[in-house]
Amino acid sequence: MKRFILSVLLLSLLLSACNKAAEPTAGVATETLPTETTPPSPTPTDTPEPTPAAEAFTQYQFEMTLDYSRHSAEVIQIIDYVNKSDFNLASLLLVVPPRAFPNAYQQSELSGEAVASFIEDGIRTTIQLSQPLQPGQRATLRLAYKLVFPQRESTFGWTQRQLNLHNWYPFFPPLSGENTWISHDPLFDPAINDFVGEYITNEIADFQLTLRLVENIPGLLVASGANADPIADGVLYTLNKARSLAFSISGQFYREQIDHNGLLIQAYVFEYQKEKAVAMLQIASQAMDLFGEIFGPYHQNQISLVSADFLHNMEMDGMVMLSSKVLDFYNNTPENNLTILVPHELAHQWFYSQVGNDQAMEPWLDEALATYAEYLFYEHYHPELTVWWWDNRVHAHPHAGAVNNSIYDAGNYAEYRSSVYLHGAIFVHDLNVSMGDQLFLPALKSYVAQNYLKIATKADFMAALQAASPDVDIQAIFGRYFSD
Ligand SMILES: [Zn+2]
Incomplete structure (x- = not known):
């Protein structure tokens, strides 16, 4: 029994999206689913620095x-x-x-x-x-x-x-x-x-x-x-x-890399996972293509994907880490956590890196969007699997609670995932369906462009959506998922 509990715990931990996310899937065995000196300060009489503000x-x-x-x-x-x-x-x-x-x-x-x-x-x-x-x-x-x-x-x-x-x-x-x-x-x-x-x-x-x-x-x-x-x-x-x-x-790393239209994509997996590196690179190149199209250009010249000796997944800047277990369970089909989580972590290069947010107080701004980016990935590359994605990724787990929960409101990982990630994905989908792809997707791109290199807030996100879609009551949609 203890072993079973450990297995469940293991699975529930390793299938996560970025942080301690987990996609515990029902079937343990099935792997179904389931990153001196102070220079002379300018005195008030100094002329402004020649460096452009952007630098x-x-x-x-x-x-x-x-x-x-x-x-x-x-x-x-x-x-x-x-x-x-x-x-x-x-x-x-x-x-x-x-x-x-x-x-x-x-x-x-x-x-x-x-x-x-x-x-x-x-x-x-x-x-x-x-x-x-x-x-x-x-x-x-x-x-x-x-x-x-x-x-x-x-x-x-x-x-x-x-x-x-x-x-x-x-x-x-x-x-x-x-x-x-x-x-x-x-x-x-x-x-x-x-x-x-x-x-x-x-x-x-x-x-x-x-x-x-x-x-x-x-x-x-x-x-x-x-x-x-x-x-x-x-x-x-x-x-x-x-x-x-x-x-x-x-x-113990094995490295494989590709030059994908000028973007260096590197996979660092453990030596025994060598044969999984190609799939990782292929999913990554698809995700970078799609997100560059939908969200706007990626602003660095390289991205690294790393097999992690821990049970969750995490975005860094220019690098993402995926649990080694996610790679271990990769089964050469898209009905797999690798295909879900590589896009998730890469989406954070837009929603965390390019557009920052207060990850403790407004974590939905990066996590709900990164989770929904998984859906956009399936919709584009594996449209026959979108229902599967909703069932396995969202509906199979608790998916309720205020999407705008802070990590402290959530209080623990399980509640955090339920409200911010999964209910969050349902919320973003509601926005998409209410606005329609033709308005929603350009609004997302505007949000990224307007908040590029800044720290965005709910107000910034709402403003981008409302500007793109004046006839849809964006506030009312937020009201269905957010607590005050
Ligand atoms: Zn994430």
């Missing part, structure tokens, strides 16, 4: 020396922060996600000419500035720390066959229009032994990381969403206009 992103630069075998890294990080708000900032909030894990983050330096003092509290460090940072001004921060990765099957931690680095470095969150930092607490769900959904909201930034290894490990491969350029003693990773910089590293 004024915060810059993150890292020097990382990784000890893969001992699961640790020494990091020097320099953040050139730009105040993109309309407010004078007397202090800055730095979020340090690895401090959610005991002893994982050991800081030896936090300095900068603009820093007067700082206070650490949980995952947050509040930095008092020596003088307020005005809109458009920059402040440079230098950090030195050691990461001691926790042993856990998740997006931050190591297992016997993989090291995952997601949300691994200190960052400055976005400021809301009300001049408050968008920073929330993680919510742990013991049922999945992980956090519920995501609690981090990232501003668009530019990233550069130099990776060096303390020892040469033959066969070690590094997957990331960044462009990799070999340098004398390591590799330089560059990723611009991105929400985050993540890595997945393994000595």
